[in-house]
Amino acid sequence: MKRPAFANWLSDTNDITQTFLSAGQISGLINMAGGLPDPSTWPVSDLSDLAAAAVAQHPHEALAYAPIEGLPVLRDLIAQRFSVHGMRLTRENVLITTGGMQALDLIGKVLLEPGSLIAAQSPAYLGALDAWRPRQPIYRPMRLEANDFDPVTALTGVQFAYTVPNFSNPSGRLVSLAERQALVEAAHVTGTWLVEDDPYGTLYYDSAPLPRMLTLSAQRDEGLYDGPVIYMGTLSKELAPGLRIGWVVAAPNMITTLVTAKQGSDMSTSGLSQRIAHDSFASGLTDHVLPNILSLYRARRDALCAAMKAHLDDLFDWQVPSGGMFVWATARDASMNTDHLLREALFQGVCITPSSVFDPEGQNRRSIRINFTLNDPDKLAEGIRRLTVAARATIAKPQ
Amino acid sequence: MKRPAFANWLSDTNDITQTFLSAGQISGLINMAGGLPDPSTWPVSDLSDLAAAAVAQHPHEALAYAPIEGLPVLRDLIAQRFSVHGMRLTRENVLITTGGMQALDLIGKVLLEPGSLIAAQSPAYLGALDAWRPRQPIYRPMRLEANDFDPVTALTGVQFAYTVPNFSNPSGRLVSLAERQALVEAAHVTGTWLVEDDPYGTLYYDSAPLPRMLTLSAQRDEGLYDGPVIYMGTLSKELAPGLRIGWVVAAPNMITTLVTAKQGSDMSTSGLSQRIAHDSFASGLTDHVLPNILSLYRARRDALCAAMKAHLDDLFDWQVPSGGMFVWATARDASMNTDHLLREALFQGVCITPSSVFDPEGQNRRSIRINFTLNDPDKLAEGIRRLTVAARATIAKPQ
Missing domain, CATH: 3.90.1150.10 (Aspartate Aminotransferase, domain 1)
Structure with a gap:
């Protein structure tokens, strides 16, 4: 047939x-x-205890449909964890996703039509290519290390620029502070979105972490973060991938638009996983x-x-x-x-x-x-x- | 800006x-x-125990990336649970999804282009409309109860027909056995897919359940199920929505295509939730x-x-x-x-x-x-x- x-x-x-x-x-x-x-x-034994406690002590959070945007306690915690002096974040800046991959899928849903342009750090993360393929975009490769790379030219006319600044998958390259600043400046100048995909942001082996583009893009003393960076984090590398917990930190209007897309994607992320993630951070286990x-x-x-x-x-x-x-x-x-x-x-x-x-x-x-x-x-x-x-x-x- | x-x-x-x-x-x-x-x-106390045991006794299943298509033990269990005399299902017929909603999203990704036709039971489930809106399909309403409803005409030329035969959301209507048989026959005749969305399939208050269209569509004694029905189930109504566990039962080529779409959507469903779902079924808790x-x-x-x-x-x-x-x-x-x-x-x-x-x-x-x-x-x-x-x-x- x-x-x-x-x-x-x-x-x-x-x-x-x-x-x-x-x-x-x-x-x-x-x-x-x-x-x-x-x-x-x-930390298997600790996570087993946290899983049991999440259900027994917070049954409504763990077992009901979570709010589409995520459990308020976890959104507050992420907002606090990524706040730095001069940049204020609240839960309105935070969306919880089903792993980091879902954040890529949702960004594609809200920003891409067939033929839309993406400026992508080259070589690019395979998973991002997979996530955006159903939207059929066109890629403009960015070789940040090339002598003639011009961020403003690269970001002009694109729906967003995609980067993995910390130990990019697959190149392992660390995007320098100067390159980060230039990308952020270009995002401000061109008025486009700048996706900062950061699954490896805690895995620095030789030095202290460089500042995030999220932080660099904040306009000081201007209230709630409303800048061009769409920051994506995940628990998969620092705790365990099986929980499928990721998050987006971005301007409130980007978060509410991503929420519309998430509603039709999986309604909400597992409340059980979200409660375990919250308790792992709050108890200090993750650190x-x-x-x-x-x-x-x-x-x-x-x-x-x-x-x-x-x-x-x-x-x-x-x-x-x-x-x-x-x-x-x-x-x-x-x-x-x-x-x-x-x-x-x-x-x-x-x-x-x-x-x-x-x-x-x-x-x-x-x-x-x-x-x-x-x-x-x-x-x-x-x-x-x-x-x-x-x-x-x-x-x-x-x- | x-x-x-x-x-x-x-x-x-x-x-x-x-x-x-x-x-x-x-x-x-x-x-x-x-x-x-x-x-x-x-069953909060039971689920708390199952959650603890899932992590402690099956840490690799609970905490690693699960296979995109789902944990083998859970796929086997669903295949067995939905098998009936004359219809053979194996794990190749089963995809685990992040709630029932994700199954709708994935079906849209693999079957819809802008302008694609869907024949949809009318009135239709709001969540399905949300899930498919990014693919911009066109709907042909099906009023199954109308005197002049002709299933073959309704299903001709559509990418798929969408139905909720058991206590349809929103109408609460039970699609009769004759109507089910007519839809299945029309799917065979027209060669299109027939989506059977079944979140309320266990919630019969006055009688024994009618046969699923999945079952009715099986060609007897023809080996592995390869029929036109894409069946969607969920744990949200019979156990708890916070686990975000749903499943698709369909022809193997539909499952492998949905797997390609799931890879770029959320990579895999929480292994912890999948293990809890398996153990809830296997221990008899769900029943x-x-x-x-x-x-x-x-x-x-x-x-x-x-x-x-x-x-x-x-x-x-x-x-x-x-x-x-x-x-x-x-x-x-x-x-x-x-x-x-x-x-x-x-x-x-x-x-x-x-x-x-x-x-x-x-x-x-x-x-x-x-x-x-x-x-x-x-x-x-x-x-x-x-x-x-x-x-x-x-x-x-x-x-």
């Missing part, structure tokens, strides 16, 4: 996805492709687990980069990231096709992510993203040994 | 929403407008609480209808619903505008929902939806007394 056609955007997919799916079948595979936290960092996460991931980053230095130095260039979850490496040989490298790597028993999936046009085939948070140092070193074999085989084999 | 315009669909809203929002401010208001379960039906819910809501339906009979009989026509959460009443006076009635009702301290919000064109202004699950019999009776005063005032006052 022939049925009605699916929507057009569904045909616009990357065929590398099938390769990833088949990777799940390989036994003994070292997975350095994902962006997963290490489960050993989760308590962070130092352990940082020291674990710092050691893994160091182990990965040491193994890369020992084995891959003649094949790839990379920068040691000062935070986040990924190293981005670019082949010295311009003819390297990392889609082909992935197939060789799977054959060797290691999985990395090729750059094509982070390019809206699928053209960039010379780089790879390597995750260092999920595996211990020995596995990371073994993964790099396997990847080196695969890289030499890819170069040796004309495709 | 002028910012980029919001997407077009956001301007397409009903101004009655503001009236509802202001209703929250009225003290002593009797709210018969929503579709909320009674919190006294929630255990149902008789209490049924007897509570049956008594409230009877109390509401008795009060309506005593006070509203000369002003409105209605049918006593044999299940669900709502009574749908239509004014005898064709000049009654129930948007105006809502304003008078709020002035009297009672809130109901006017029919205009359930009509994609906003034209139907003669009916109201009255909820009976949230308030006890005394409050329901007092609410009807207030509504009667409001209705007489509306008729007496030329607008």
Whole structure:
């Protein structure tokens, strides 16, 4: 039976996805492709207690439909947590979302029509491309590090600019203070929205965090925040992804518009998860687990980069990231096709992510993203040994 | 500062929403407008224990990113629960969603382009209209009870037909077995999808449930279900809405396409909520609480209808619903505008929902939806007394 056609955007997919799916079948595979936290960092016993208490002590918050915009206690807490001297936030600036991904989906729903322009930091987060594909936008890539990058030109005429300033996925790059200031200034000048997607904002391994563009964009002493930045945070990296808790901090009129979109998306985020998130912050649990996460991931980053230095130095260039979850490496040989490298790597028993999936046009085939948070140092070193074999085989084999 | 315009669909809203929002401010208001379960039906202590155990005993399921399509144990359980003799379902037929609302959103994403046709049972569930508004479809109303209703004509050329066969929101109407069979047959003949939205499927107060269209559409002895029905269920009415657990049962190719859309919507549904849902079903808790819910809501339906009979009989026509959460009443006076009635009702301290919000064109202004699950019999009776005063005032006052 022939049925009605699916929507057009569904045909616009990357065929590398099938390769990833088949990777799940390989036994003994070292997975350095994902962006997963290490489960050993989760405070299981504390979260079990908080889950029980959330239902028993706050049954209406945990079990009823939550307000679309989120539980007032959690919105207040987020507002307070992101307030700094000179920038006042209240719950009117905060929307709770079902993970960080939903914030991307909602932004697409309220700001994009087919053909709308997005200025996107390049290479761009795959999940954002997925979230916006149903709205069929057009991308203007921003290479913030290029000598001739002009933020005002880049932001002119776009519905919004999309950035991951802290340890961008996939590049691992930290956007400098000067670059942040220039983007914020350009957002003010052009009158467009500036999306600051910040899942890795707490994962600084070598220095104190840089100021958020949210903070930099606040007009001092002007009352409630009403600036151009749409800030997106998540509990997935600092506590646990299974709760599916994210948040947006933005101007009140953006929040109310996102609420309209969220009503028709999932009505509200789990009240149980929201109450647990609130209590994790309020009890200090979230802040308590962070130092352990940082020291674990710092050691893994160091182990990965040491193994890369020992084995891959003649094949790839990379920068040691000062935070986040990924190293981005670019082949010295311009003819390297990392889609082909992935197939060789799977054959060797290691999985990395090729750059094509982070390019809206699928053209960039010379780089790879390597995750260092999920595996211990020995596995990371073994993964790099396997990847080196695969890289030499890819170069040796004309495709 | 002028910012980029919001997407077009956001301007397409009903101004009655503001009236509802202001209703929250009225003290002593009797709210018969929503579709909320009674919190006294929630097994708080059991759910607190299940929540603690979900995290402590299944930390990876509860706290990691769940598979996009849902936890395998929960998908298996839903497949088994909805299987009947002659229709085989496996986890490939099941997607777990973030509440029933997300299933509507995902169906819109995979089946609708601007201008796509939907055949929708009329009047239609407000939430479905909200979910599909960003895709800007066109509606063909189906009045299943009309003498001249022809299912094949209605379903020809549409992307899908949308129905709530069990105690439709808002009409409370039970779609008969003959009507179900005719819709299923028409879906087979026309080759289109048939959405069976079933949030109230367990809330039968007077008789045994009629067979689902999902079941009726199965081709006997043909292996895995691959029929035209997209069935949607939810835990919100039978257990608690705050968990945000819903599910889709459909042909495997529809499930995999919905999974692509879910990936970019919220990545996955809370693993904690999914594990609790599984354990609530598997332990028998969900089935255990149902008789209490049924007897509570049956008594409230009877109390509401008795009060309506005593006070509203000369002003409105209605049918006593044999299940669900709502009574749908239509004014005898064709000049009654129930948007105006809502304003008078709020002035009297009672809130109901006017029919205009359930009509994609906003034209139907003669009916109201009255909820009976949230308030006890005394409050329901007092609410009807207030509504009667409001209705007489509306008729007496030329607008």
